[in-house]
Amino acid sequence: MPDLFPHCRECKTRYHGKLAGINDETLDLLDMSKTCNLYKKGQRLIQEGTRPLGVYCIKSGKVKVFKLGQQGKEHITAILKDGDLVGYRAMLSDSLYHVSVEALEEVVACHIPREQFLKSFQNDKVLNKRLITDLSKEVISLTNVVTDIAQKPVRERTAATLVLLNSVYARNNPQGEEEMAEINLTREALANMVGTATETLIRVIHDFKEEELIKTNGRKIIIQDLKALQRIGGIY
Incomplete structure (x- = not known):
């Protein structure tokens, strides 16, 4: 049985x-x-x-990152998986957490205290460059998201969201090839990410099924034509 909490040198996420x-x-x-x-x-x-008080490194499982809006409604901003770091943005900006993070399934995560994380960030050039680059990309991404919400139709936003989620939920087969993922989210959560009403999202999902772009198994969504969804969502 594999060690649930291996040494960081032995952890697959490294x-x-x-x-x-x-x-x-x-x-x-x-x-x-x-x-x-x-x-x-x-x-x-x-x-x-x-x-x-520190950051979390996700070893296995998936978490949702979200903010609470009016009337306590959740707005999901990201789905993170094994290998992702959670909480470093607030740490580096010396601010309070501006989001909550919750397990979507069983999750193993390691908490790294603030002092040790900041020391590693300052001393390790690879880690320093990666996180600064990621923060810079997020500023650009946020600008694109605001533009998409204002200008793109729901159909295009839904396609783009499914493409992004496919990369989160995808697994590799024994040959090392990436297989189409089973996106396991409630329709409400998916609508939340797209920025539309659940009823509207359900209609778009139905249309995608009719066009054989996706298929469903209960609440799970399996992408059948990733390239078509990329074209619809404007992801190249």
Whole structure:
């Protein structure tokens, strides 16, 4: 049985996640200070409005990142998976968490205390460059999102969201090839990400099924024609 909480040097996320490529000395520092936990579906890792005491590295499972809007309605801003770091934006800006993070399924995550994370960020050039680059890309992405919401029809936004979610939920087969994913989100959560009413989202999903772009199994969505969805969503 695989070790649930392996040494950071042995963790598979070091090869494809935010910590990929950092040196062994940094990994040793993080390993000595980390605390790993198992989170059940619905458990919060981060609560909006609280002060960050560290960051979380997702070892397995998926989490949703969201803000609460008017009348307590959730607005999902991202779905994160193994290898992602959670909470470093608030840490680097020395601000309160502006989002909450909740497990969508069983999640294993390791908490890295503030002091050790900031020391690693300052001393490891690979980690420093990656996170600064990611923050810069997010500013550009936010501008595009605002434009999309204002200008793109729901059909295009839905297609683009499914393409992005496919990369989150996709798995590799034994030959190392990426297979089409089973996107396992409620229609309400998906509508939330697209920025439309649930009823409107359901109609668009129905249209995509009729066009054989996707198929469904219960609430799961399986993409059949990724390239067509990329064209519709304007993702090239």
